[in-house]
Amino acid sequence: MATNILICDDSSFARKQMARAIPPEWDVEVHFAADGIEGLEAIRAGKGEVVFLDLTMPNLDGYGVLETIRRDDLPAMVIVVSGDIQPDAQERVKALGAMAFIKKPIDADKARAILSEYGIMAGG
Amino acid sequence: MNTQTQPVVDLNEDQRDCYQELTNVAMGQAADRLARLLDAYVVLPIPKVNLIEANDLRMAIQEVEDESAMSAVCQGFIGSGIAGEALLLFNDTSFHDLSTLMNYPGELDRFAEMELLMDVSSLLIGACIQGIGEQLEIHFNQGHPVILGQHCKVEDLLKPGNHQWTKTLAIEIHYTLEHVNIDCDLLLLFTEDSVIKLNDKINYLLD
Amino acid sequence: MSDANIELGDIHWLMDILQNIDVGLVVLDRQYDIQLWNGFMESHSGLSPQVARGENLFSLFPEIPQDWFTKKAEPVFELKTRTFTIWEQRPYLFRFKNYRPITGRASVMYQNTSIIPLQSIDRQVNHICLIVYDVTDIAVSRADAETALQSLTERNRTDLLTGLLNRPYWLQEATREYARCQRSVHPSTLVLFEIDDFRQINVLHGHPAGDHLLKTLADGLLQTLRRTDQVCRYDGETFAALLVDTDEEEAGVFAQRIHELSSVVNQSGLPAGVSCTLSLGIARFQQDFSDSAAWIQAAETALMQARQEGGNRICIHQP
Numbered sequence: 001m002a003t004n005i006l007i008c009d010d011s012s013f014a015r016k017q018m019a020r021a022i023p024p025e026w027d028v029e030v031h032f033a034a035d036g037i038e039g040l041e042a043i044r045a046g047k048g049e050v051v052f053l054d055l056t057m058p059n060l061d062g063y064g065v066l067e068t069i070r071r072d073d074l075p076a077m078v079i080v081v082s083g084d085i086q087p088d089a090q091e092r093v094k095a096l097g098a099m100a101f102i103k104k105p106i107d108a109d110k111a112r113a114i115l116s117e118y119g120i121m122a123g124g
Numbered sequence: 125m126n127t128q129t130q131p132v133v134d135l136n137e138d139q140r141d142c143y144q145e146l147t148n149v150a151m152g153q154a155a156d157r158l159a160r161l162l163d164a165y166v167v168l169p170i171p172k173v174n175l176i177e178a179n180d181l182r183m184a185i186q187e188v189e190d191e192s193a194m195s196a197v198c199q200g201f202i203g204s205g206i207a208g209e210a211l212l213l214f215n216d217t218s219f220h221d222l223s224t225l226m227n228y229p230g231e232l233d234r235f236a237e238m239e240l241l242m243d244v245s246s247l248l249i250g251a252c253i254q255g256i257g258e259q260l261e262i263h264f265n266q267g268h269p270v271i272l273g274q275h276c277k278v279e280d281l282l283k284p285g286n287h288q289w290t291k292t293l294a295i296e297i298h299y300t301l302e303h304v305n306i307d308c309d310l311l312l313l314f315t316e317d318s319v320i321k322l323n324d325k326i327n328y329l330l331d
Numbered sequence: 332m333s334d335a336n337i338e339l340g341d342i343h344w345l346m347d348i349l350q351n352i353d354v355g356l357v358v359l360d361r362q363y364d365i366q367l368w369n370g371f372m373e374s375h376s377g378l379s380p381q382v383a384r385g386e387n388l389f390s391l392f393p394e395i396p397q398d399w400f401t402k403k404a405e406p407v408f409e410l411k412t413r414t415f416t417i418w419e420q421r422p423y424l425f426r427f428k429n430y431r432p433i434t435g436r437a438s439v440m441y442q443n444t445s446i447i448p449l450q451s452i453d454r455q456v457n458h459i460c461l462i463v464y465d466v467t468d469i470a471v472s473r474a475d476a477e478t479a480l481q482s483l484t485e486r487n488r489t490d491l492l493t494g495l496l497n498r499p500y501w502l503q504e505a506t507r508e509y510a511r512c513q514r515s516v517h518p519s520t521l522v523l524f525e526i527d528d529f530r531q532i533n534v535l536h537g538h539p540a541g542d543h544l545l546k547t548l549a550d551g552l553l554q555t556l557r558r559t560d561q562v563c564r565y566d567g568e569t570f571a572a573l574l575v576d577t578d579e580e581e582a583g584v585f586a587q588r589i590h591e592l593s594s595v596v597n598q599s600g601l602p603a604g605v606s607c608t609l610s611l612g613i614a615r616f617q618q619d620f621s622d623s624a625a626w627i628q629a630a631e632t633a634l635m636q637a638r639q640e641g642g643n644r645i646c647i648h649q650p
Contacts, residue, residue, distance in 0.1 A: 082152070089165075161406065246412065247414075
């Protein structure tokens with residue numbers, strides 16, 4: 001069965017770029033959300049088994065989404081995709097439960113390596 | 125307004141979104157360098173991308189309080205026929221914490237502040253410009269920075285009138301640092317004819 | 332960068348350009364040892380590339396402050412960013428003498444510099460390039476403009492005959508001081524004074540004699556003023572002094588000194604028959620003055636009283 005993945009980013013350009021970076025052999029159904037609130041709704045609706053999450057977003061940012069997922073124990077594997085590449089940012093999101101961190105601009109090969117390294121693609 | 129002889133500078137929502145995302149990535153790289161230099165965490169905002177009219181240059185700096193004293197550095201950049209200027213506006217109250225983080229010895233006088241201003245602007249402007257350039261495959265050359273003023277009000281730094289353009293692309297980033305009193309505004313302004321070329325590049329990315 | 336397009340023969344003329352270009356180019360390695368030294372640097376330093384190459388930048392040029400320079404250069408190595416220095420920060424990096432006896436008016440070459448990262452094939456930055464620009468012309472013309480502006484500013488605030496401040500500038504200062512006094516616990520005092528029967532002197536001895544008297548008095552005044560005292564030619568033969576952080580008593584001492592000036596002036600070669608006495612009015616700042624004009628008016632009232640009592644005396648405004 002196809003894995004439900006959710007791309008949560010306020011930029012439509014960034015959502016498209018992320019969608020393009022998803023390995024074509026991975027059997028997925030892709031959903032989109034434009035901010036943290038939409039993202040949480042989609043996760044609650046079961047559309048986000050794997051979530052590619054941006055950090056800087058209006059309304060509710062990526063940190064807020066991670067906190068809510070943890071607090072409400074929502075079933076989502078989160079990979080943060082962000083331009084905020086400060087070492088501190090990476091540590092913080094990992095501490096909040098993110099599995100992995102993909103740096104923007106997204107490099108498709110690196111994204112594939114990270115997905116298989118963490119067994120996310122196989123585990124889908 | 126007479127726009128018949130001018131190229132029409134326009135920006136649709138997809139293009140605006142794309143500029144915002146490119147900036148987002150570039151300012152993240154700049155923040156990373158600043159964070160390493162200062163050993164602090166830089167809070168990243170959502171950059172503002174707008175077309176502004178020459179008269180509204182002052183309005184572009186929305187985050188800046190009218191009454192606070194500012195210092196500013198300007199630096200030109202050009203590459204592949206795309207040119208612009210970066211303006212870094214520093215709230216003067218930032219200097220104290222900045223000099224502590226940068227381990228600057230001695231008294232914080234006008235010269236020491238100029239040093240700090242130059243160091244931080246080199247870093248932030250350079251990283252941002254190069255970051256945007258890399259994503260668009262443009263190599264930007266940077267001119268020498270110019271100190272626009274120290275301890276001025278914004279209206280004295282950005283004098284109205286006499287601009288060679290009517291409407292152009294402006295990108296504004298408001299940087300703040302966590303736990304310390306440092307904030308600054310980075311404004312990127314492109315020349316009018318550059319925006320046409322930039323939009324072409326952006327359209328290519330959007331396809 | 333399209334390095335592949337450069338053929339071996341081209342290297343020759345590329346080197347020529349490097350040698351002849353009118354900016355300084357220096358390549359430094361991680362230890363700040365000089366790896367490349369172009370013609371500009373050779374010409375101005377007198378050191379040939381053979382001598383400079385392999386030498387440490389800071390031992391060869393002790394005038395470059397090592398701490399300062401490495402602060403600018405380390406981020407170039409570490410963060411692959413470019414950094415810049417401008418002459419306003421530090422006039423020069425290398426102390427090169429000005430080489431133009433006719434058009435050059437500075438003793439040293441002012442310099443802007445760019446420090447750019449040079450990436451190796453493995454994308455590491457093990458070398459940086461220092462580019463040195465001669466900006467002496469810009470620095471000198473900026474200094475000229477500033478001097479011109481300063482003398483214009485001075486001229487704009489000076490009374491041409493006496494060399495004291497002029498009235499418009501002094502009024503601005505008085506207004507500023509009024510605002511300061513409202514917040515301060517150290518109030519200031521105004522003194523207005525005039526030469527008695529000055530019109531008579533002008534009528535009997537002519538305007539040149541009157542002007543000479545004003546000038547002589549002003550010269551005497553300039554010598555007795557403290558640095559913070561602001562004195563202007565207020566109107567014709569009337570002068571006004573703004574004494575910052577000065578109470579009535581201290582202002583009285585000041586007024587007495589000025590009053591005594593008249594005898595000095597009288598002994599300083601005035602035309603025969605011309606003698607000078609002074610009347611003075613003193614007004615200390617009061618919180619109930621509605622504006623600076625009211626304060627000045629108070630000093631004028633005191634001066635008028637001194638005049639009405641026969642002149643040659645000091646009167647103090649009574650609130």
